Amino acid sequence: MTSTTWTAGQNLPEVTKSVTQEQVNAYADAAHDWNPIHLDADFAAGTQFGQRIAHGMLGLGFVSEMLSLAFPESWGQSGGLKVRFKAPIFPGETVKISGEITNVSRNAGVDTVTCTVVCTKPDDTEAITGTATVLI
Amino acid sequence: MSSLLGALEPGHQFKDQSFTIDSDMAVAYANAVGDQSSLATEGKVPPMAVIALGLSQVIEALALGGGTVHASQEVEFSNSAQVDQPIVASTVLKGNSVRRGSRFATVETTFASASGDDIARALSMVIVPE
Numbered sequence: 614m615t616s617t618t619w620t621a622g623q624n625l626p627e628v629t630k631s632v633t634q635e636q637v638n639a640y641a642d643a644a645h646d647w648n649p650i651h652l653d654a655d656f657a658a659g660t661q662f663g664q665r666i667a668h669g670m671l672g673l674g675f676v677s678e679m680l681s682l683a684f685p686e687s688w689g690q691s692g693g694l695k696v697r698f699k700a701p702i703f704p705g706e707t708v709k710i711s712g713e714i715t716n717v718s719r720n721a722g723v724d725t726v727t728c729t730v731v732c733t734k735p736d737d738t739e740a741i742t743g744t745a746t747v748l749i
Numbered sequence: 750m751s752s753l754l755g756a757l758e759p760g761h762q763f764k765d766q767s768f769t770i771d772s773d774m775a776v777a778y779a780n781a782v783g784d785q786s787s788l789a790t791e792g793k794v795p796p797m798a799v800i801a802l803g804l805s806q807v808i809e810a811l812a813l814g815g816g817t818v819h820a821s822q823e824v825e826f827s828n829s830a831q832v833d834q835p836i837v838a839s840t841v842l843k844g845n846s847v848r849r850g851s852r853f854a855t856v857e858t859t860f861a862s863a864s865g866d867d868i869a870r871a872l873s874m875v876i877v878p879e
Binding site: 630640642643644648656660668670671674677678681688689690692693694695696697 | 774777780781782783784786793795796798800801802804805808809815816817818819821822824825826827828
């Protein structure tokens, strides 16, 4: 998709993910992050969350997937992302990843697309929020 | 457990880490995330896989405990990493403070090819129970 197709106010293609404990386990192995807060029910029961939570970086992987789908030629080579992890994603939840273009600017022949990104939990609370920029 | 982290001052430079993401690892990552962007099948590493694996190495180096949670993350990509490409991760401790019984640590990691070409930069804040 070329930059000329993007204008402020446009939505990025949404991604929806149903997160399972099996997925969290697989992610732990793939990312080499075996923090028991993600994997050990007994350990997690004693934390502030009271149960196992998905890796924040798994949620960020969802966001990155959305950006890869929106900007397949550019995201991995010129993308930038700044996010806060505001609430945990629990296994069993389905989350929606969305984004909106807020600005498109051109400088020296390069377009900079800026967008908001958000990962929303089933109760509409925000698990991840932030902004992304991509040079096109 | 943050005893190691508690002894470190901002500016501390960690020993560089080298790692390689092979095709199996890239596909495992993409499958775990459910990434449909098909980068992993094109010989490229999903961009966030580089950051995730790099951050895991930092967590391991710091021996962070099980209650550690991720508070914020910044990433900038300069080039796509290719499967089987050696990646060098250089990490600096940027912030380290204790507030309300928790330690807030920020680390900056730059990822580059073996020849020094930039791949990505990541700024990660984690919260570690004291």
